[in-house]
Amino acid sequence: MKYVLLIAVVGVVLWLMFGRGRRTEQVRQRETKRTAAGPVSMLQCAHCGVHLPKSDALFDAGGRPYCGEPHRLAGPRA
Ligand SMILES: [Zn+2]
Numbered sequence: 001m002k003y004v005l006l007i008a009v010v011g012v013v014l015w016l017m018f019g020r021g022r023r024t025e026q027v028r029q030r031e032t033k034r035t036a037a038g039p040v041s042m043l044q045c046a047h048c049g050v051h052l053p054k055s056d057a058l059f060d061a062g063g064r065p066y067c068g069e070p071h072r073l074a075g076p077r078a
Contacts, residue, residue, distance in 0.1 A: 047071035 010061040041054045043065035050067050057065040058072045 025067050043069055046076040048077070 042051045043057045045067035046064040052067050
């Protein structure tokens with residue numbers, strides 16, 4: 001009976017160590033992925049001034065960023 005308890009305790013300890021180790025590894029991978037992507041460069045819409053990621057921006061012929069097609073067509077705010 002003493003051995004059964006010992007095995008159970010060792011099993012729980014190993015499970016905790018394995019579980020925590022795996023979770024730490026997942027967090028590390030997630031953070032590495034986030035770091036690899038780098039900070040998203042933000043641009044300001046030339047019409048309404050809203051900030052948006054560079055990948056979502058639309059540009060006019062002059063290279064000015066806009067938040068969407070309506071603002072690109074409207075042009076820069078006077
Ligand atoms: Zn806009």
